[in-house]
Amino acid sequence: MTSVVESRFPEAGPVEVSQLLHQLRQPPPGGPLTVGDPRVVEFLIAFARRLLAPATARRYPELASLGFFLRRSEIDRALGRVVPQSGVLRFPRGLVFHVPPANVDTIFVYSWALSALAGNHNVVRISARSAGAADVVLAALQKAATDAHPAVAATQRLITYGREDEVTAAFSSSCDLRVIWGGDRAVSEIRRHPVAPHARDLTFPDRSSFAVLSVEGWQAADDAARQDAVIGFANDSYWFDQNACASPRAVYWVGPADGAQAVRDEFFSRLAQVVAERHFAVDTSMAVEKIVATYGLAINDVAATVQFDGNGVAVATLRHPALVPRRWLGAGTFPECRVESLSALVEVVTRKDQTLAAFGFTADELTRFVEQAGHRGIDRVVPFGSALSFDAIWDGYDLIPEFSRLTTVRTA
Amino acid sequence: MSDEADVFTLAHDARESALTEAMNELVSHHRAHCTPYDRLLSSLGHQHAETYERLDDVPWLPVRLFKNHVLKSIPDDDVFKILTSSGTTGEEVSRIFLDKDAAATQSRMLSRTLQTVLGPRRLPMLVVDTTSVIKDRRSFSARGAGVLGMLSFGRDHVYVLDAQGQPDVDAVRRFLAAHGDAPFLIFGFTFMVWVRLYEVARDQGLDLSNGILIHSGGWKKLTDRAVDNAEFRRLFARDTGLTRIHNFYGMVEQIGTVFLEGPSGDSLYAPDFADVIIRDPQTWDEAPVGTPGLIEVVSTLPRSYPGHALLTEDLGVVRGVDDGDWPGKRFAVLGRIPRAEARGCSDTFSEAAA
Numbered sequence: 165m166t167s168v169v170e171s172r173f174p175e176a177g178p179v180e181v182s183q184l185l186h187q188l189r190q191p192p193p194g195g196p197l198t199v200g201d202p203r204v205v206e207f208l209i210a211f212a213r214r215l216l217a218p219a220t221a222r223r224y225p226e227l228a229s230l231g232f233f234l235r236r237s238e239i240d241r242a243l244g245r246v247v248p249q250s251g252v253l254r255f256p257r258g259l260v261f262h263v264p265p266a267n268v269d270t271i272f273v274y275s276w277a278l279s280a281l282a283g284n285h286n287v288v289r290i291s292a293r294s295a296g297a298a299d300v301v302l303a304a305l306q307k308a309a310t311d312a313h314p315a316v317a318a319t320q321r322l323i324t325y326g327r328e329d330e331v332t333a334a335f336s337s338s339c340d341l342r343v344i345w346g347g348d349r350a351v352s353e354i355r356r357h358p359v360a361p362h363a364r365d366l367t368f369p370d371r372s373s374f375a376v377l378s379v380e381g382w383q384a385a386d387d388a389a390r391q392d393a394v395i396g397f398a399n400d401s402y403w404f405d406q407n408a409c410a411s412p413r414a415v416y417w418v419g420p421a422d423g424a425q426a427v428r429d430e431f432f433s434r435l436a437q438v439v440a441e442r443h444f445a446v447d448t449s450m451a452v453e454k455i456v457a458t459y460g461l462a463i464n465d466v467a468a469t470v471q472f473d474g475n476g477v478a479v480a481t482l483r484h485p486a487l488v489p490r491r492w493l494g495a496g497t498f499p500e501c502r503v504e505s506l507s508a509l510v511e512v513v514t515r516k517d518q519t520l521a522a523f524g525f526t527a528d529e530l531t532r533f534v535e536q537a538g539h540r541g542i543d544r545v546v547p548f549g550s551a552l553s554f555d556a557i558w559d560g561y562d563l564i565p566e567f568s569r570l571t572t573v574r575t576a
Numbered sequence: 577m578s579d580e581a582d583v584f585t586l587a588h589d590a591r592e593s594a595l596t597e598a599m600n601e602l603v604s605h606h607r608a609h610c611t612p613y614d615r616l617l618s619s620l621g622h623q624h625a626e627t628y629e630r631l632d633d634v635p636w637l638p639v640r641l642f643k644n645h646v647l648k649s650i651p652d653d654d655v656f657k658i659l660t661s662s663g664t665t666g667e668e669v670s671r672i673f674l675d676k677d678a679a680a681t682q683s684r685m686l687s688r689t690l691q692t693v694l695g696p697r698r699l700p701m702l703v704v705d706t707t708s709v710i711k712d713r714r715s716f717s718a719r720g721a722g723v724l725g726m727l728s729f730g731r732d733h734v735y736v737l738d739a740q741g742q743p744d745v746d747a748v749r750r751f752l753a754a755h756g757d758a759p760f761l762i763f764g765f766t767f768m769v770w771v772r773l774y775e776v777a778r779d780q781g782l783d784l785s786n787g788i789l790i791h792s793g794g795w796k797k798l799t800d801r802a803v804d805n806a807e808f809r810r811l812f813a814r815d816t817g818l819t820r821i822h823n824f825y826g827m828v829e830q831i832g833t834v835f836l837e838g839p840s841g842d843s844l845y846a847p848d849f850a851d852v853i854i855r856d857p858q859t860w861d862e863a864p865v866g867t868p869g870l871i872e873v874v875s876t877l878p879r880s881y882p883g884h885a886l887l888t889e890d891l892g893v894v895r896g897v898d899d900g901d902w903p904g905k906r907f908a909v910l911g912r913i914p915r916a917e918a919r920g921c922s923d924t925f926s927e928a929a930a
Contacts, residue, residue, distance in 0.1 A: 448857040448870065452889060453916035456640045462619035463612040463645050470619045475858060494916060 167331045172290060173305050173322035181334050184321065188259055188285045192315035197283035199254045199568050200243045203313035204280050208234045210311060214304035224297045226403060226552075230273055233554055239281065242556040246564050253571045256283030258340035260567065263332075263354050265346045266291035271408075273301055274554040275343050275368075275563065276320075282567035285319040287335055292324045333357045341366060341567070366566055368559055371409035371518035371543075372490035373551065375400075376506065379419025381524015382427045393523045394434040396549020400521055402444035403552055405495035410519040410544075410551045414488045414499040416509060418525075424502045432479055432498075439476035439496065446496055451475040454494035461489065467499065486512050506533040513540040518559060520545045583688050583847040584836075584902040591904055592631050595851055598876040599634040599884060600627055606882040609649035613637075613882040632853050632862045636872050636885040639670070639829050648673035650880045659721070661828045670829050678880035682832025683728075685877055689834055689847045690729055693822050694788060700755035701730020702748065702787070704764025704773045706737040719765060721828070722792070730761045736773055743776045752782060759786050765793035766823065770803060778815040785817030792824045792834075796911060809841050825890075825909050829883050833875040838901025844909065845902045850875040852907050854894050855887065868893040868910055889913050 167181040197204060215221070215231030232238065246254060260279045264272030276288050290298065302322065309317050325331045336342055336357040344354045345368045355365065375397065382390065401411050415431075417424045439446075446454070454472075458480045461467035466487045467480035475496075482488060482501040485508065489499055503509055506529060520542050522530055530545050543560045546553070556563050586594065607614040607624065617635055618624075628634045641647065648655070654675040661670035674682070709720045710727075727733060734751040738744045751760075762784070764773065769791045777784055789812070795804065803811075805823065812818040825844050826834035835844040835852065846852055853872040854863045863869035871892040878884045891910040900906040 447916075449913050449916040451857060452638060452640075452870075452887075452913065455887075456638045456644070459616055459638065459641060460644055462616045463641065463647070465612075465615060467619055469621070470616075471621075 167325075167328055167334065169323040169325040169331060171321060171323055172302055173320070174309060174317045175306060179323075181331055184287070184323070185334065185338050188287060188319065188321065190318070192318040194313060194315050197256055197285070197315065197319060199246070199256060199283045199564075200281065201283050201315075203315045204283070205236075205239055207308055207312035207316045208239060208277055208281065209236050211304055211308040214307060215301075220300060220304075224300060226270055227297055227300060229553060230270055230301075233274065234277055242278065242281065242564055245556065245562065246568070251573050253573065254568050255571060256285075257567060257569050258284065259338060260284045260286050260341045260343060261335040261339035262286060262288040262343045263345065263350075264288065264290065264343075265350070266293065270297050270301060271345065271554075274558075275345070276322075278556060278563045279341075279343070279567045280320055282564050284341075284567055287321045287323060287339075289332075289335075290322050290324055292326070329357070339363055344368065366561060368409075370516065371559065372516050373410050373412050373519035373521065374414040374416065374488065374517065375412035375521040375523070375548070376416045376418055376509070376525070377427070377431065377522075378524030378529075379417055379424045379427050382431070383423065385524065390430075391434065393548045394431065394438055396547070397521070397523075398435060398438045398442065398444065399549055400551035401498075402439065402442075402496060405450070406497065407492050407495070408552055412519070412521045412551060413490070413493065413497070414482070414501070416485060417500070417502040418504075418506055418509075419502075420504070421502065428500065428502075432473060432477055436473035436477045440474065444476065444496070446475040450495050454478045454497045457493035457497055461493075461499070485509060488512060490514075490516060506530075507536060509533070510537045510540070513537040513542055515541040517541040518543045519551050521548050521551045522546070523548045582692065583685070583849065584692055584845055584904075586848040587903040588897045588905060591846075591848060591851060594848075595874060595876065596628060596631045596634070598849075599631065599874065602876065602879070602884045603628070603634060605879065606649050606884070610647060610882050612645060612647055613649070631851065631874065632855075634874070634885050636887045637882060639827065639886045639888050642670035642672060642829050642881075642883070643668040646671065646673075647883075648881045650675045650678075654880075659828050659831055672828055672831060672883065673881050674831070675880045678878070681879075682877055685832045685847070685849065686725070686834060687729070689836060690790065693790070693820070693836065693839070694729060694761060695759070698729065698731045699759055699761040699788070700732040700734075700751070701727070701761040701763065702734055702736055702751055702773075703727070703730075704736045704762065704769045704791075706739060706741055707735050708739055722765070723763070726763045726790070730763070736764070736776075743772055745776060745780055748776070748782065749780075752784075756783060756786060759788060762787045762789040762791075762818075764789075764791055766791045766795065766808075767793060767797045770798055770801075770808065774808075774812060774816065777818075778811075783817055784812070785819070787818045788820040788822070789818060790822050790824060792826065794909070794911070805841060827873070827886075827888065829886055830873050830875050830878060832877045833873070835873075835907075838906070840901050842900055843895050843906030845900070845906055846904055849877060852892065852894070852905060854892055854907065863894075865894050865897060870913070871907075871909065 168178045169181060171179045212231045212234035215227045221228035262272060262276055272288055276286055279286050336359050340363050342359050343366045344351050348369045351367050351369045404411060417428055458470045458478050461480045462470050468483050469481045471479045478497040480499045482499050485501045485503050522545055534545060622635055655673050656676045657674045657679050659672040703723060705723050710724050734747055736743060736748055809821050823837040824834040833850045835846050837844050851874045854869040855872055856863045856869050868891055871888045871890045873888060874885050890912050892907050894905045894907045896906050
């Protein structure tokens with residue numbers, strides 16, 4: 165095997181795949197990594213500090229979120245979730261191969277960081293097109309590594325390679341766990357390459373997400389709470405062009421018909437204003453995309469009305485709540501519908517639904533809804549503004565346990 | 577030139593009022609005969625009795641809708657021909673439905689438009705392409721369809737390229753020997769005309785001075801070679817004697833309507849039954865003269881499908897009104913907008929990789 169990949173972290177230029185795999189199989193300086201290994205923890209905290217530097221955080225707000233996620237307190241919280249049991253020992257799985265999506269600059273960092281925290285050796289394929297935020301991440305990793313224990317650089321690799329199937333095949337057959345992000349097609353494509361018999365896949369395929377807003381909750385909220393909700397919703401929706409799996413697409417107004425219309429109008433008018441003020445860019449191509457998508461909904465009799473508030477906000481009123489389109493319709497395109505109560509949405513939920521962003525409901529109302537709908541789908545319920553906040557439980561997986569394995573010891 | 581052929585006569589104001597009236601009738605016609613179109617207009621808040629005072633008030637459809645939806649205003653039994661657009665591999669193609677009347681109308685109006693520059697009689701024709709481009713009718717390319725559509729405007733056709741795509745200089749020489757001292761038609765796509773005809777004619781010293789060149793297909797590839805329209809015309813004239821050159825702009829979604837370059841080569845013009853509206857992509861209002869925007873094409877021809885007012889994905893600019901070779905707006909096409917790309921985790925790795 166003479167395939168070559170480019171090592172982006174540590175920055176080492178072209179490396180032969182067989183050589184890279186050989187290096188990654190060696191125990192690192194200072195001994196094997198453990199779950200919650202202090203050498204890794206200190207490195208991640210130093211890395212997070214660089215992401216939280218004011219200049220970086222201002223320029224790339226998504227990196228600031230990443231930085232928060234990797235603060236010491238958050239790391240302690242993630243590790244604290246795996247409670248030690250007597251007679252049960254937890255170990256890293258070994259070598260984890262990550263295939264993140266090519267066009268979300270930074271999402272790979274979350275699953276890689278949690279896997280590293282679990283003590284795994286990791287090889288992460290990153291896009292050659294990486295730019296902007298991803299380059300900042302690489303630079304921050306590089307700097308953090310100079311002060312870190314050498315075990316980090318010896319066990320963690322971010323690499324770039326082209327379409328060579330044999331490279332994907334080599335890492336697939338050598339890893340103990342493979343993490344695949346991306347569209348359904350991408351997942352299926354990567355899965356053509358077998359993993360070792362003991363290994364398995366953790367997949368994050370296409371998902372869709374929606375928002376629910378309580379008409380009564382909105383009416384009870386004061387101006388500041390309403391504005392906060394709209395700003396949070398705008399961030400959830402526009403940060404990744406409404407194409408992150410957790411970004412809300414459809415919006416359901418939950419409550420009586422009288423009042424719902426006014427709430428809807430106020431919400432979208434505030435949203436259009438926030439979108440304009442925050443310069444969430446909708447360029448000509450994106451505007452055309454949204455026109456094509458929404459007009460298509462009307463042509464197919466899915467939407468009864470289509471309205472644009474500038475190019476920023478497109479709203480398509482669904483003829484029925486279950487007609488919700490789950491595909492991407494362009495940045496800032498909101499299918500919407502009123503329902504009498506949350507329970508009316510139970511039948512709408514499918515396994516594909518990931519995040520429910522909610523405003524104006526009590527914890528009891530939301531829990532009751534999840535109890536009803538849980539057998540169908542939905543992996544997380546969050547308040548407006550938190551849809552994109554990554555969590556150590558994602559897509560229904562508790563990631564630290566997923567990234568580790570257990571050994572039991574019985575003496576009698 | 578016969579009166580029949582004269583379709584570049586209407587000044588802006590007269591054209592706008594004639595087209596506005598025709599568009600009002602067409603909107604009602606398509607609403608009555610194309611349920612999906614009617615649904616769309618209703619969803620956008622257009623009343624059935626609505627009268628559009630101005631041409632730019634008439635609702636338009638994004639041209640891409642014809643790729644994703646069946647939009648026709650004739651019963652299935654009356655479908656006589658389905659035209660499909662270009663599109664690279666894997667991309668969806670537009671489907672345009674014509675009945676017998678529509679097919680006849682589009683070819684008649686195309687012919688009247690081109691007769692403005694070709695005259696009433698069929699001319700000997702040089703095709704800057706290969707015969708293979710039209711041979712396999714099942715896997716028809718846009719280029720093939722374009723060539724085929726033009727063949728009826730000429731006679732004694734000679735293809736400039738052989739089956740391997742190489743210039744067949746002998747064939748061209750024989751053509752010129754037989755027909756070169758009276759007007760003849762040259763047709764091809766802009767880039768092919770440049771690399772396959774101009775360069776060969778220049779190097780071989782061919783005399784094209786009696787030719788009338790009709791070409792289409794965009795300037796992007798030529799811009800990379802630092803050749804724009806002015807340079808194209810200047811060098812053809814200097815090196816081959818060819819001065820009668822007419823670029824045109826048109827699309828399968830508005831078949832039969834072509835926007836033709838005037839004799840001086842200053843701009844494109846709409847025939848009397850059509851127009852362009854340049855729209856500001858922020859407000860979607862009509863952009864002032866000189867300000868680029870997206871091109872909307874308006875034509876009275878589409879009756880069998882609701883393609884009478886289409887927003888293209890091409891950028892263009894109106895350079896003047898009633899001040900050029902022919903009456904009406906004179907405009908230029910500036911290029912295509914890219915397809916929207918989104919960040920997001922649903923990205924397909926295989927497409928985005930490397």
